[in-house]
Each structure stands twice: as structure tokens, then as C-alpha cells.
Amino acid sequence: MTASHDLTRRAALTFGTAGALALAGCADVSGDGSNDDANSSPIAPDDTASAEPPAAGEAVAATADVPVGGSIDAKLGSDPVLVAQPSEGEFVAYSAICTHQQCVVAAAGAEFHCPCHGSIYDAATGEVLAGPAPEPLSPIAVTVAGDQVVTAS
Numbered sequence: 001m002t003a004s005h006d007l008t009r010r011a012a013l014t015f016g017t018a019g020a021l022a023l024a025g026c027a028d029v030s031g032d033g034s035n036d037d038a039n040s041s042p043i044a045p046d047d048t049a050s051a052e053p054p055a056a057g058e059a060v061a062a063t064a065d066v067p068v069g070g071s072i073d074a075k076l077g078s079d080p081v082l083v084a085q086p087s088e089g090e091f092v093a094y095s096a097i098c099t100h101q102q103c104v105v106a107a108a109g110a111e112f113h114c115p116c117h118g119s120i121y122d123a124a125t126g127e128v129l130a131g132p133a134p135e136p137l138s139p140i141a142v143t144v145a146g147d148q149v150v151t152a153s
């Protein structure tokens with residue numbers, strides 16, 4: 001459980017950084033104070049909550065929605081996340097923000113696929129299986145509460 005707690009803290013910090021980077025990608029490029037990329041960005045430009053670590057106990061997905069050996073796209077608040085169940089009753093979650101250029105990665109069974117440049121991640125571990133992503137996806141500590149996958153403290 002200690003390792004899990006360490007992961008939680010690191011994940012929260014890393015996830016917050018990824019969210020901030022994603023927001024930076026939505027920045028005003030024309031210099032007129034507007035958000036020029038508001039409609040095409042997968043991350044809401046006013047999503048400042050993504051810089052905060054997720055609170056414990058927040059529902060991420062229903063356990064029944066996550067196939068054993070598979071994964072789903074989900075939301076944690078307004079942040080895109082990925083939830084997988086590598087073996088029955090074992091749930092893992094990750095920020096869906098690609099570590100390459102912050103596109104939103106999609107669930108693809110036992111893998112996660114980035115639509116932008118083709119990075120592939122292992123859904124069980126978040127590790128990069130194929131680049132150009134330089135780092136694993138940021139893990140989010142989760143546990144099961146009733147029939148829900150929820151964030152862990």
C-alpha cells in the first residue's frame with residue numbers, strides 16, 4: 001500500500017503537470033487574449049481543476065463497464081482518463097494525456113493508442129510499447145468501492 005500511496009502522489013503531480021501542459025497547448029496564439037484553439041482542443045481551456053490532484057473517492061467508472069483484459073475511456077471530473085482491468089478485480093487508471101504532445105489517448109483493449117502520432121501504451125502498466133511517446137502515462141491510484149472504480153487516497 002505504501003508503493004500505491006507513493007504512486008498516488010507522483011501520479012497526481014505528474015497528472016497535474018500534464019494537464020498544465022495540455023492547457024499551454026490551448027494558449028492564445030494570436031496574442032489577442034482569446035483562446036484560439038478552444039473548439040479543436042480535446043482539453044477544455046477553462047479546465048483549471050486538472051492542475052489539482054484528484055480527491056479520493058471520486059468515481060471513475062463502473063466496474064462492470066471495464067472488461068477483464070480490456071480498457072475504457074473515462075472521465076475524472078472533466079479530465080480524460082483511461083481505466084483498465086488487467087486481471088479480474090484488478091483495476092488501474094491513467095491520465096489519458098499522451099506524454100509526447102499531450103493528445104488524448106484512447107482505450108484499445110489491452111493497449112492505449114494515441115491518435116496523433118501513433119504511440120501505443122500497455123493498458124496494464126501504462127508503459128510505452130511504441131513511440132514517439134517518451135514516458136509512460138501518468139498513473140492514477142484507484143480502488144474499488146461497491147460497483148465503482150474510485151480514486152484512492
Ligand code: FES
Pocket residue numbers: 098099100101102103114115116117118119131132133
Ligand atoms: S501526441 Fe501522442 S504520439 Fe504524439
